[in-house]
């Protein structure tokens with residue numbers, strides 16, 4: 001790993017505050033909300049209701065601490081003033097968490113200018129990163145752009161481009177999407193850092209959820225390989241079941257966007273004999289059909305997906321995925337992945 005990137009992460013790591021985490025604490029981490037002004041170029045608009053509902057009716061009610069891990073405001077395209085004017089309801093909710101001492105706001109690349117909006121209570125305390133100390137093991141939460149080139153991190157040029165080119169053209173999704181090369185670089189550098197420090201890192205930035213260093217694509221590939229190994233020894237009825245599952249996973253694999261086709265494992269880490277499960281990514285709040293988040297509670301870490309049942313039914317009946325309706329709303333939470341933290345740290349400490 002490049003020394004420059006290592007040192008920049010090391011500096012942020014050292015300077016960030018450490019918060020003790022007990023088994024009773026509940027944490028939810030969201031990133032990449034890209035809140036705008038409510039107009040047609042506001043990528044947040046579509047998921048704004050699901051986001052405010054789950055914050056208020058689920059996470060606040062259940063006593064969670066809220067971690068906002070960067071790119072909360074889309075300041076490349078909009079002013080902070082226009083954002084809070086339009087979305088005061090969201091900021092009121094953030095403020096409830098904050099007033100109870102249950103908010104950590106971390107800065108990303110699309111909202112680093114938020115430092116100039118310190119007068120708003122929500123921005124009084126901003127972090128570049130935070131660390132949770134879980135029984136002597138560390139969980140490092142940072143946005144993730146710090147490992148990118150300077151151009152990608154803080155280019156006003158990109159800002160202008162978005163404002164004057166992308167916005168009038170109605171370009172969606174916050175920014176010119178990170179290509180897979182850039183995603184991969186962000187991931188691999190953070191992976192190397194976490195492995196070396198024997199910690200868990202939780203990022204955002206790429207909008208690609210990761211769990212135990214695996215993307216959805218990697219996960220599907222592994223599932224498919226396992227089923228194929230099982231197949232020759234299986235009895236006939238079980239063979240039919242395996243065939244059905246294989247067909248489903250294959251279709252899902254084919255449907256993952258082309259932008260993601262150079263995925264994490266295959267593009268480098270396959271060279272590694274052992275993958276260390278040290279890298280996690282909360283994805284984004286502004287997904288096409290819903291929002292992803294990382295939860296930590298009861299000594300477990302999980303990747304969850306909130307969706308509107310009117311827009312997607314994919315996970316309603318999905319093998320191995322727990323789904324729960326939020327009260328009598330149209331919103332459901334699917335727990336895509338779940339693992340005990342003790343187990344993850346044992347593997348990190350023994351494998352890294």
Ligand SMILES: [Mn+2]
Nearest residue numbers: 071108109205
């Ligand atoms: Mn970002």
